[in-house]
Amino acid sequence: MTAPQTIDDLPTPVILVDEEQLDRNILGMQRACDEAGVELRPHIKTHKLVPVAARQLAAGARGLTCAKLGEAEAMLASGAREMFVAHSLVDPRQAPRVAALAERLDDFRVAATSGEQAGALENLAARTGRKLAVMMAIDTGLGREGARDAKAAARLAAVIARCTHLDLRGFYTHEGWFYGAPFTPGDQRVETMIESLCAARDAIDPGLPVWPGCSVTAQDVAARSTGRVQAVRPGAYVFGDLALTAVTGVMRSGEVALHVLATVIDKPSPGLALIDAGSKTFSSDRTPAGIFALPADGRDFSVSRVNEEHGYVTGAGADALRVGERVPFVPAHVCTVVNLADEVVVRRRHEVAARWRVDARGCSQ
Ligand SMILES: Cc1ncc(COP(=O)(O)O)c(C=O)c1O
Structure with a gap:
């Protein structure tokens, strides 16, 4: 019998994943979400690995978040039943792939990020021959996609309501601006972010869920959600990096x-x-x-x-x-x-x- 390979046998450079620590990170985030009664819908753009997605789902994740259709297609093998592609889809050529994902999954959602993008998404959705579930993006400070304030959110909701193939099912934000500096749980800016998201939501439909939460903020968002936040979508927490250790300090x-x-x-x-x-x-x-x-x-x-x-x-x-x-x-x-x-x-x-x-x-x- 040959001796098991050790890491000393590997040529470099090589990416090493510490399995025990990976599981601790998955379970730690899941526990924080479970204790707060908040769903975990981890973003798989960090690991892009079916075995890691399967472990996240086995630990209790409700569904997966993906950046692109290709990621969602690759993650079907994980057994996920719910996926959210958090990206501004506009290309009608993607209609067959969107239709196939919607067909395969129990719950498939895409992003509605502006009036003009929603118009293009409606065209794409019409070609799928089905009604697409959409999450509205609210920009809470990153300056990327999404309605800039509650008034813009109301205008976008009106556009979506006129789109016969789009069905507004909730709100999300990516608060990536928290990555710039040390983060302390209890940061007032998290409360402000939750309040602005909920205000935008309440003016449109108080019954719809809000899904904020990146790896810097997710545990803090969950802990203070008090029924206001329904899911978080952190990605990088599974592995960690200098952004989460040396810069923001949320991981050791x-x-x-x-x-x-x-x-x-x-x-x-x-x-x-x-x-x-x-x-x-x-x-x-x-x-x-x-x-x-x-x-x-x-x-x-x-x-x-x-x-x-x-x-x-x-x-x-x-x-x-x-x-x-x-x-x-x-x-x-x-x-x-x-x-x-x-x-x-x-x-x-x-x-x-x-x-x-x-x-x-x-x-x-
Ligand atoms: C839309 C969206 N959701 C969730 C995340 C997850 O963020 P993180 O990997 O920082 O936890 C990202 C990261 O870029 C994102 O763009």
């Missing part, structure tokens, strides 16, 4: 479940080590302080610059690194890292437990 470093294992390949000058992972592994996303990745063990260096296949490691601890040394890093933004990988390696402590192909990798259509 020890709670991160995904690492990029990289090898030191050269030390060309004092204060600089080069690793074999660059922008084609970490992506080009960085923290507001300009950092692409930090070592998982807290040593005093960082990936401060990247080329495609090189990471520049600088900082006080860089000179102590040895050529050939393997270092696990926490990336700045985990969602873009997973989307660049063909597969992730699942580890149980030091052993390789499984290899998961990234099912929805590149499913951006």
Whole structure:
């Protein structure tokens, strides 16, 4: 019998998922939602993995949120019965795929994000020959899609009401602006956000649900929902990254479940080590302080610059690194890292437990 593979046997760069920590993160968020009586509809754009979606559903998630139709199609294999594609669909060519998803699922919803987009969505929906359930986007500060205030929401509701193939079923927001700075539970801005969402909803139909909640805010939103919020849709919490640890502080470093294992390949000058992972592994996303990745063990260096296949490691601890040394890093933004990988390696402590192909990798259509 051959000995089980360990992470020491793997070529780098490689994406490692700590299975036990992944499960703790899934169960922790689920518990917070269950205790508050709020549904969890996790966003799968972070992991793009059927086995992770299946674990989220088995833990109690009500349904899944996806960014694109391709992600939703890939996630059908998870057994999900409810999905929300939180994106501004406008292309009538997508009608057959939308119809197929609506046919396969018990509850399939898409986004209505402005009057003009709703008009295009109505045209798409008409081609499906069915009535599409829509969630209205409310912009609560990100400045991306959605009605900017309650009056704009009322106008959008009137447009949707005139669309014979659209059925308004609720409201959502993505409060991505909370990612810029440290977050403390009890932040008054969360209350303000919930109030503005509920005010927009109450003026249109008090019976409809509101679904805010990203990985920074979800537990706080759930804890203070008091019946006002029906679901949250966090994504990155399953793995964690520097956005959730070093920047906002809602996760501890020890709670991160995904690492990029990289090898030191050269030390060309004092204060600089080069690793074999660059922008084609970490992506080009960085923290507001300009950092692409930090070592998982807290040593005093960082990936401060990247080329495609090189990471520049600088900082006080860089000179102590040895050529050939393997270092696990926490990336700045985990969602873009997973989307660049063909597969992730699942580890149980030091052993390789499984290899998961990234099912929805590149499913951006
Ligand atoms: C519409 C929408 N919902 C939910 C999320 C989940 O956010 P996070 O991964 O920050 O938890 C995102 C993230 O971009 C989003 O765009």
